[in-house]
Amino acid sequence: MAIETIIWEKNSIKIIDQSQLPLKLEYLYLKEIDQVREAITSLKIRGAPALGIAAALGIVVGIQSSSAQNWPDFREELQKTVNFLRSSRPTAVNLFWALERMIRRAEENNERPIPEIKRILQEEALKILEEDKICNRRIGQKGAALISDGDTVLTHCNAGALATADYGTALGILYRAKEEKKKIRVYVDETRPLLQGARLTAWELLQEGFKVTLICDHMAGAVMQEGKIDKILVGADRVAANGDTANKIGTYTLAVLAREHHIPFYVACPFSTVDLSIPGGEKISLEKRSPDEITQINGKRIAPKGVEVYNPAFDITPAKYITAIITEKGIHRPPFIKTLRGKEGK
């Protein structure tokens, strides 16, 4: 995969500025914690796994200039940095998971000199990044078994290379299936309001030589009715213990349509997206974003003044609509409450 969504380079986080795609492929070097947080809130970097990596590397950026001389002072600075990043986006659990892992790693080493703790934290962040790559490959490998030669797959938003450190979760499965010489057509819905489907997914799939058909989000019903879609494959921002899945707004609409048309509906994510501490989807905090995202396009207003706007960034797809959840551990099928917990999927 030639796409470098997020890497560590020159003591800074190098990312693709995804808000510029597909018109411009521009890289940003984030050297300050403020830049990291801004890149996250403005969706220059997005996607649950990539957010985990950005958070971990964000800690490294945040504490690298720390002048703390002892553990209590350093711990305080670390906690401030964690809190600052933690408040950036509420839904993707990978962000919290990565931050907690970084704190734990620091605490395990709290008797070491501060420069060494800094080095250990940098190693840990890079380990999270490397693990994500391996994880992507495993998800791809496990999930590709579900894709048949000649399939047409519908996907939503972007769960690809641009959402991870490697080749993606949902799209990783398609990349792997293609490596296995399966011919696949992909329908991509544009994913309003921020058009991650049209801008990001269409772009990266075309880079990799896929046949891509772009539709508007609400055309999904019509294309399923017309028999065009064999499978639906999406990512996840958080999966509850019972399999209820928070993902980009519009996922639930697709899941209902899939069931109506007897089309398998698959969710792909690293196991770090599964939040076993949450029993069901109703407990997942769902981010609401600015009305401007809907009322303006490219800075130009499209809706009349005075209109109220409801702009949730995510929705919950209840487990009953999901055919299987694919993680690096395997293909988890219902009842998810069993297959996600402890036991490996088959």
Add this chain to the structure above:
Amino acid sequence: MAIETIIWEKNSIKIIDQSQLPLKLEYLYLKEIDQVREAITSLKIRGAPALGIAAALGIVVGIQSSSAQNWPDFREELQKTVNFLRSSRPTAVNLFWALERMIRRAEENNERPIPEIKRILQEEALKILEEDKICNRRIGQKGAALISDGDTVLTHCNAGALATADYGTALGILYRAKEEKKKIRVYVDETRPLLQGARLTAWELLQEGFKVTLICDHMAGAVMQEGKIDKILVGADRVAANGDTANKIGTYTLAVLAREHHIPFYVACPFSTVDLSIPGGEKISLEKRSPDEITQINGKRIAPKGVEVYNPAFDITPAKYITAIITEKGIHRPPFIKTLRGKEGK
């Protein structure tokens, strides 16, 4: 209603240029048949009932400068004008219905002098316009019985004043319910790609003092899941004898979601939209529009080059998803094959 979507003024068709709304309220005077057809194909005027009126008045514009001295010559010119307008948009039956009515009227009077036939055709076109107003009011009156005080109604695209000569079909019902002092909140989906919901429906509902909440199309599932929607109300471009309904793309997706959430799904249209010559929806011709409508917004490209696009303008909602069809004749309930044919609804 203060909105003059389409009127006859100064020997020309005066329309609101809907491609400019909501940023600019600009009127156009169409004096040439080419202008009329262009206004239709570019959606400066749109909505099934308004298209019928535009077609009828388009004939008047088209034949007013005719120098034909006898019926055969005039008939030929008339037919040319009809054919030119007939090829503008394929789905809304009202356009064909109005053109045929105009031809019939001319033929009934083929022994009169040409200037008198021209005058009769103008009268007929204005009669179609006036009838639409009466029809709107009747649909509003019949349909308002289905709306309860305190309801939150979701609508799609624009089936309002901007789609008709008066106050609309689906929205006419809401206007009437409001006149009856019922408090109503309206959720409007933006209706990609051309944003008729965000641009037109939100605008006209705000003009009339409604509380309006704008959402992206694929948020419909989430807002229904959250219990926010009591009823769904849409227009129609063509209704087959069995009740299958062609309407703006995305309608079918809403209908499936409505059934999943046990929400009544109503279609409102003049009876001229019912095409009893077509047994079922599979026989309705569905317009496909330009990829540019999806890949560009405000003239700026948003999708990568090389992507294929599927851009149907309409979809078919099978009758089984429709709770009732409201026309000026009444509320037609299933089985529509009976209630649409001959017998009045209750």
